[in-house]
Structures are given as structure tokens and as C-alpha cells.
Amino acid sequence: MKRVIRYIILSIVVFLLFIIFKLYLIERDFFEKASEYEKNKHSVEAFLMYERVILAYIPGSPLISESLDRMEKICGDLKDYDRINCFDSMRSAIYQVRFFYLPYKDRLSRIDEEIIRLKTNQYMKENSIPAQNYNETEKIFRNITTYNPYPSDLWSFLAVVSLFGWFASVTLIVLKGLTEPVNKRVLVIGVMGFLIFFGIWILGLYMA
Known part of the structure; x- marks a missing residue:
């Protein structure tokens, strides 16, 4: 690998x-x-x-x-x-x-x-x-x-980074959190990451 x-x-x-x-x-x-x-x-x-x-x-x-x-x-x-x-x-x-x-x-x-x-x-x-x-x-x-x-350079950059961030969080939730049994720790981290990155993404799109 x-x-x-x-x-x-x-x-x-x-x-x-x-x-x-x-x-x-x-x-x-x-x-x-x-x-x-x-x-x-x-x-x-x-x-x-x-x-x-x-x-x-x-x-x-x-x-x-x-x-x-x-x-x-x-x-x-x-x-x-x-x-x-x-x-x-x-x-x-x-x-x-x-x-x-x-x-x-x-x-x-x-x-x-x-x-x-x-x-x-x-x-x-x-x-x-x-x-x-x-x-x-x-x-x-x-x-x-x-x-x-x-658009603002800073907010444009944050919007791009946060887009990948919330996409990665959703991927983490689906692949590692929603398993049998459910991995609660990964699920919480994934949801929190999604909420944070998605919020920054929306704010970045608005502020840019």
C-alpha cells in the first residue's frame, strides 16, 4: 500500500x-x-x-x-x-x-x-x-x-476545504459508523465533523 x-x-x-x-x-x-x-x-x-x-x-x-x-x-x-x-x-x-x-x-x-x-x-x-x-x-x-x-480568498478557500470535510465525514459515518454493531464513537465523531464542516461550508458560500 x-x-x-x-x-x-x-x-x-x-x-x-x-x-x-x-x-x-x-x-x-x-x-x-x-x-x-x-x-x-x-x-x-x-x-x-x-x-x-x-x-x-x-x-x-x-x-x-x-x-x-x-x-x-x-x-x-x-x-x-x-x-x-x-x-x-x-x-x-x-x-x-x-x-x-x-x-x-x-x-x-x-x-x-x-x-x-x-x-x-x-x-x-x-x-x-x-x-x-x-x-x-x-x-x-x-x-x-x-x-x-x-469573492473573498479566505472564505473561498474555507468553502472548498469544508466541502471535502463534510463529504469525508459522511463517508466515515457510512463506512465505519453504520456497521454491525454500530460504532458509536466513530458515529459521534462523524456526525460532529459533518455538522461543523457543513456549517463552515454554508458560511463560506455566504461570506465569499
Whole structure:
């Protein structure tokens, strides 16, 4: 049995390493294409390739950090709506790789501030809004930009864990508790585990 468990664990590790290696090759391929486009002054194509580097996300990848730096530079060289759309696309790419945590939060905060500033200035310019209304206008775009529609990371994680917890509790009750004769100790543990995990699961779904 131990040999089977070791084999399963080893297979999972090898599979994960293969996935990481494959993603790295994809990242490197897109990064090289983006660098070539940037070298030839094709900024839009370079930006799109750097965006694909981010979408092939590997935590801690230096290629992603470098891609984000170069995307910021490309966005900074643009003007007006092109610049706003560029930063919006960059922000969207980072949010697309969100899982149980959101990577590059510091960079996102910096991008958000730039988007808020650009949109506020553009809106005030186009609508001839007086300078004394800047703070009020900026507050509107800040609320829109920083609004977080995503569920809570903590409660989402607890909901997933507790789902497996109450499922395991029911399995324990059926297989080990409801025997002949009834194993009261296992039955009590199983029922208590079910009630606790099921309660956390419902609360997690509500709070997330």
C-alpha cells in the first residue's frame, strides 16, 4: 500500500513539474516574440505577446516581471485613450491569473493610481469641468476602478476545504459508523465533523 501511495505522489509531482516546464517554454516563446516585435518598433504586437507571457503564469517567473516592466514602458509612451486602454489591458491580464491569491498587488496599486489619474484628467478635459471639482471627479473614478467584484480568498478557500470535510465525514459515518454493531464513537465523531464542516461550508458560500 505504501508503495502505491509513493507511486501516486511521485506521479503527481512529475506531472506538476512537466506542466511548469511546459508553461515556462510557452512563456519563453512569447517573450522572445515580444522582444523581437519591440526591437522592430511594433509596440502593439509586442504588448500582446507580453500579455500572453503573463497568461502562461508561473509564480515567481522572472519573465513575467520583465514583461510587466516592458508593458508599463509601452503604456507610458502612449497618449490619451490609448494610454488608458493600455493600462486597463495590463491590469486585466494580471487579474486573469488570479487564483487563491492576487499576484503583483503593489504593481496593481500603481497601475490603478495611474488609471484613476488619467481617466479623471481626460473626463474633466472633455467635459470642461473646473479644476476645483477634481477631488469629487477623482473619487468617482477611484470607486469604479478599485471596486472588487471577486469573492473573498479566505472564505473561498474555507468553502472548498469544508466541502471535502463534510463529504469525508459522511463517508466515515457510512463506512465505519453504520456497521454491525454500530460504532458509536466513530458515529459521534462523524456526525460532529459533518455538522461543523457543513456549517463552515454554508458560511463560506455566504461570506465569499
